[in-house]
Amino acid sequence: xxxxxxxxxxxxxxxxxxxxxxxxxxxxxxxxxxxEWHVTRTATGSVVQAPRxxxxxxxxxxxxxxxxALEARSVRTHADVLRAISGAAKRLADPSDAVGRExxxxxxxxxGWSREAARESLAxxxxxxxxxxxxxxxxxxIGDPALLDRFIPDPTRGGxxxxxxxxxxxxxxxxxxxxxxxxxxxMLALLARSGVLAKTGTDEPGLLPLFARxxxxxxxxxxxxxxxxxxxxxxLPPAFERWGKEAGKAIVYGGEAAVRAARQHxxxxxxxxxxxxxVGVSVFLPDAPDxxxxxxxxxxxxxxxxxxxxxxxxxxxxxxxVDLADLIAVGMEKEAGxxxxxxxxxxxxxxxxxxxxxxxxxxxxxxxTRVSGPVDLTxxxxxxxxxxxxxxxxxxxxxxxxxxxxxxLATLLGPFEGRIQSxxxxxxxxxxxxxxxxxxxxxxxxxxxxxxxxxxxDWRHEGRHRLLPLLTWTDWEPAS
Amino acid sequence: xxxxxxGADFSNRLAALRVELVEQFRAWRGEKWSDARFDELARRTFxxxxxxxxxxxKYCVSRGAEPGRIRDWRDIPxxxxxxxxxxxFRTSQGADELVFLTSGTTRGLQARGRxxxxxxxxxxxxxxxxxxxxxxxxxxxxxxxxSLVPPFxxxxxxxxxWMLDDLIQAFGAPGSKxxxxxxxxxxxxxxxxxxxxxxxxxxxxxxxTTVALSGWTNRLEQERMLFSLPSGSVLMDTGGVKGxxxxxxxxxLGRLLPVLSLETGQVVxxxxxxxxxxxxxxxxxxxxxxxxxxxxxxxxxDPVSLEPRPDGxxxxxxHFDLANVGSVIGVxxxxxxxxxxxxxxxxxxxxxAPPRGCSLATAELLAVQDNG
Numbered sequence: 001x002x003x004x005x006x007x008x009x010x011x012x013x014x015x016x017x018x019x020x021x022x023x024x025x026x027x028x029x030x031x032x033x034x035x036e037w038h039v040t041r042t043a044t045g046s047v048v049q050a051p052r053x054x055x056x057x058x059x060x061x062x063x064x065x066x067x068x069a070l071e072a073r074s075v076r077t078h079a080d081v082l083r084a085i086s087g088a089a090k091r092l093a094d095p096s097d098a099v100g101r102e103x104x105x106x107x108x109x110x111x112g113w114s115r116e117a118a119r120e121s122l123a124x125x126x127x128x129x130x131x132x133x134x135x136x137x138x139x140x141x142i143g144d145p146a147l148l149d150r151f152i153p154d155p156t157r158g159g160x161x162x163x164x165x166x167x168x169x170x171x172x173x174x175x176x177x178x179x180x181x182x183x184x185x186x187m188l189a190l191l192a193r194s195g196v197l198a199k200t201g202t203d204e205p206g207l208l209p210l211f212a213r214x215x216x217x218x219x220x221x222x223x224x225x226x227x228x229x230x231x232x233x234x235x236l237p238p239a240f241e242r243w244g245k246e247a248g249k250a251i252v253y254g255g256e257a258a259v260r261a262a263r264q265h266x267x268x269x270x271x272x273x274x275x276x277x278x279v280g281v282s283v284f285l286p287d288a289p290d291x292x293x294x295x296x297x298x299x300x301x302x303x304x305x306x307x308x309x310x311x312x313x314x315x316x317x318x319x320x321x322v323d324l325a326d327l328i329a330v331g332m333e334k335e336a337g338x339x340x341x342x343x344x345x346x347x348x349x350x351x352x353x354x355x356x357x358x359x360x361x362x363x364x365x366x367x368x369t370r371v372s373g374p375v376d377l378t379x380x381x382x383x384x385x386x387x388x389x390x391x392x393x394x395x396x397x398x399x400x401x402x403x404x405x406x407x408x409l410a411t412l413l414g415p416f417e418g419r420i421q422s423x424x425x426x427x428x429x430x431x432x433x434x435x436x437x438x439x440x441x442x443x444x445x446x447x448x449x450x451x452x453x454x455x456x457x458d459w460r461h462e463g464r465h466r467l468l469p470l471l472t473w474t475d476w477e478p479a480s
Numbered sequence: 481x482x483x484x485x486x487g488a489d490f491s492n493r494l495a496a497l498r499v500e501l502v503e504q505f506r507a508w509r510g511e512k513w514s515d516a517r518f519d520e521l522a523r524r525t526f527x528x529x530x531x532x533x534x535x536x537x538k539y540c541v542s543r544g545a546e547p548g549r550i551r552d553w554r555d556i557p558x559x560x561x562x563x564x565x566x567x568x569f570r571t572s573q574g575a576d577e578l579v580f581l582t583s584g585t586t587r588g589l590q591a592r593g594r595x596x597x598x599x600x601x602x603x604x605x606x607x608x609x610x611x612x613x614x615x616x617x618x619x620x621x622x623x624x625x626x627s628l629v630p631p632f633x634x635x636x637x638x639x640x641x642w643m644l645d646d647l648i649q650a651f652g653a654p655g656s657k658x659x660x661x662x663x664x665x666x667x668x669x670x671x672x673x674x675x676x677x678x679x680x681x682x683x684x685x686x687x688x689t690t691v692a693l694s695g696w697t698n699r700l701e702q703e704r705m706l707f708s709l710p711s712g713s714v715l716m717d718t719g720g721v722k723g724x725x726x727x728x729x730x731x732x733l734g735r736l737l738p739v740l741s742l743e744t745g746q747v748v749x750x751x752x753x754x755x756x757x758x759x760x761x762x763x764x765x766x767x768x769x770x771x772x773x774x775x776x777x778x779x780x781x782d783p784v785s786l787e788p789r790p791d792g793x794x795x796x797x798x799h800f801d802l803a804n805v806g807s808v809i810g811v812x813x814x815x816x817x818x819x820x821x822x823x824x825x826x827x828x829x830x831x832x833a834p835p836r837g838c839s840l841a842t843a844e845l846l847a848v849q850d851n852g
Contacts, residue, residue: 349783350796350814350830357560357812361567364535377784390843 005047006110007102009205010229011212014064015057038231040202043345044112048205050230058239061227062197062246066168068224069195073165076222078138078148078191084222085187086131088214092183092207093126095119099214106206107179113304114340121303124454125180129187133457138191140458141468148193151476159478164471166192167248171270173262174201175233175254178307182208185251186226192470197243198228201254203306205230233258241265249273249470273469275462278308278421279391282449283409283434285427286318290327292426295450297331299424300398301379302453304342308421309445309453312391314400315409318429321402322370325383329372332379332396341378341396352377352394359384387412406433410440418442421462424452486531494528494572494805497521498599501802505605505775510613513774515552521775521802522553525809532571536808539563554779554788558798558810564593564755569807574598580639582754595639595755598806603757606803607643608650610773614761615748616651621683621712625652626673628688628696630660639754640718644687653682665692667699674707674740683712686740687750690717690729697736708741715742718750733765751826755811757803760824769823775802780819781812783830794818794827 039049053061072081094100100122107118127133138145142164146152151161170189174182182200186208189196200208208228216223231237233255244250244266251273252262262272282296299311316324344352356371359382363369373380379396389412391399403409413420422445423438425431438446444463445455460466501521527547530537536559540546545557559569564582578600582593597603612619625648632641641658648656655677659670677684688696693715700706715736717729733747744765751760751770758776762768779788780795789795797815804811816827 344784346783346796346816347830350816353783353812354560354562354814358562358566360539361535361559361563364538364567375785 005049006042006106006206008050009048009200009209010050011209011223012051012053012061012227012229013068013224014061014227015051015053038235038237040232042110042203044110044343046109048110048202048230050205052231052237053229053239053242055238055242058242059246061239062169062243065195065197065225065227066246068221069168069193072221072225073193076219078145080219081190081193081222082131082134082145084215084219085190086129086134087218088211089129089183089187090126091214092129092180092211093119093122099210102210103207106210107204110204110206111179111304112342114342116339117304117342120339121179124302125184127454128184128457134187134191137457138467141465142471148191151474154475161476161478162473163476164473166194166470167472168195169243169247170194170196170470171243171247171250171266172196172198173250173252173258174199175252175258178303178309179204180207181253182228183211185253186211186228188467189251189470190222190225191467194225194248194470196226196228197247198226199240199243200228200230202230202232236261236265244270251275278419278462279313279416280307280309280311280422280424280452281413281420282311282314282424282452283426284314284316284319284324285425285429285431285434287429288319288425288427292449293324293327294331294334295426295448296398296424297328297335298450299452300332301335301339301341301396305393305395305397307453309455311424311452312393312398313389314398315403315412316400317403317405317409319402321383321385321400322367325370325372325381325400328381328398328400332373332381335396336374336378344377344395348395349377351392352380352397355382355392355394355397356380389413389416406430406437409434410437413437413441416441421445422447422452422455424449490528490531491572493524497524497528498602498805501775501805502601502605505602505609505773505803508609508613508773510618511774518774518777518802519553522556522800522809523547523550525802525805526550526553526556528571528805529569529808533567533569533808535567536569553777553800556800556810558800558812559808560812561593561753561755561814564595568594568596570596570598571806572598574600574806576600578603578642579637580642580754581637593754596807597639597757600642602803602805603639603642604646606758606773606775606801607646610759610761611647612651614763614771615685615714615716615750622651622653623683623685623712623714624654624673624677625656625685625687626670627658628660628665628670628686628692629658630662631658634660634662639757640689640752643752643759647687651685655682660692665695667696670696671705674709677713678708678710681710683710683714685714685716687716687718689719690732691719693717693736694732697732697739700739701735706739706741713740713742714746714748715740716748716750718752729767730765737765753799753811753813755804755807756799756801758801760826762823767825769820769825771823776800778817778819778824780817786812789818791819791821796830797824797826 036052037049038052041047091097091099092103103122104118107113147164151163154160154162172185182198186196198208212223212226212228247270249271250266252259253275259274259276266272296314302310359369360371368385370383381398383400385402387403388401420441420443423443424447426449435446445459530540530547540557543557545555578597580595627644629641629644632645659666749762749768758773760770760772762770777800779798781798782789783796797817798812800810814830816830818825
């Protein structure tokens, strides 16, 4: 494998005074030694590296970010923040901008994604990062954005004034999510006027530091409100404990291990907000049009199926799943031509082959299953006439099951209550019943197939507000 | 699959092959077999399995492989281990038929595979001589065999349990036994047997999983117990070289061997799979290269294309085992390894589908829910 580095995977304001980032990682040389780096390789062999901060250094960064965040509250308005962060984020998705090209490079080197896949994902994320989308989100959640700047009259109670602001520091722990999620998380915290201490995931550690650098070119003070670095998910370096202590709130995205570590090592008085592991599913109602199969393929391939918004299972009511698999296959082939799939790791290849074998043999005697997909394993459809819920987190792979009714679906999905992020569906027959089932299962979004991977900005991720949980409200009832 | 009436010719050919293989396995004393000899037997095995098993035949036909149309045994389609979770491969119904179950993995909801063994005499013949050669060093010693694995009758589904029962019967000096049962391992019985072998100066052969031996190591250290096992004693551990439950075999052996007064040359690692009736062995610590009888051949394949990889390169392991006449000869594993001059380097089980972002396998989602 090529020994190539992804570049600096950190943005650590406050340490820069001790030296340029990259020169001993900006780490105080009196503390730097051979063990002062976190290093790993991504699945594609790219080297990921970031300085291992001592407790003192982590504390210094936290103090610097905290003071910058407090200063920004008095010298920047919500409008300033919105303009600066959406402007910086926009550059990530602009292929004509050096920042955009660097973002593409990070995704293609780090994840092995094709240029088209990288570009499409960045374009998808950037819709969420646009100023009008962010404004819509703020308005949907808190009404008047001026609340974030100052006390404003509360229309629900005469004489009262209200203001809402996040804690001076928010600690965000990312564990290999969809690329760009750390950027979105940081933007929301900056909108809450909080300083951000972020730990990025191994698969995609670079976009957030890149965003911070772009932000620094537009507004150095706001860039100082954001520290981002990487360490291996299984590690608990001093920075983890220190940032957990210093933060007013902690947000954990993704992996079970990260959630467990956060619950164990972050002090109980710090509120931990968890976005845990979820699965996406899709449903073909009896009157679903044939074209829906292509839309499913689109959703499956979005973000290379890394997100919990991408469907992993398709349930088919009133049609033959094996026949449907042929239609989906056409769509998967088309997607493979449009956006080249990344190379598979050995582990993924072994697991895909195993999953294919199990499905193939399950139907060899009675023809009740069908395996579709090219021999190079780049996409896979495992269709079963019988009902089932088995699936695995494998690239461009979808499990298709025939089910008799929505009631049968309710039984099958019962054990997954609270674990399904979104349901994509096609057709209209009994769609109201399906929506009711989604609500009962705690599904945060049910939408048309083809739209699953691109939720609107004001979507309530995991069924919750996204900005609101960061804020603390102050009611001012003026003295008479 | 169900047994189909395949006619007298089929039955005669199957019976002849079984008899021939059992004789050849029994007569083996460590010599190599030519590729032609293996190929001839493998083709006959494949032809019978192709005829007998409808799912296997369909699988082969869909890959363009049929008896008479293959160039050599390397063209015989191997069956991925996952298929054993869905299909019973069986060339015939045997009166003494055994069914072994895999221990199960985290993958999938129907996790345990089944290996149907219609002809236990083939298993018996395939395991005895290699054990004798690789573990007992020919017939130089007749040790007391002590197994830390419950006898087959305890669960009725363990291929390892069956194998160790048979070895005790075939090679064990008086006093040989399993010291494990439904309630786990009887450590005191094990230690008493070792003490008595020590006093009577009869060598012992200790046989157990790496995990069980690790438990014993902890106990012996805690109890400050020391043994001076007679010369000729052997420790055979199975599994757990790498990747299993985070156990470090070398570290464990580094602590256990001095306690038992054994040298590194007195340790043999055994590699077996429920889906195979033959085993591989490696002598020494530190992930020793594995070797087995000439009727078991292993290929290293590219995980994506399944094309063979050159010796010295890593890939997934595919075994062809003539002892599997009753089921299916070729087994494609999820194990990674490479072939070197000294033997096969087993590098562990591929860890299964890694989590992708926040997206998990449904079985793992349920596990998360149970834990949370």
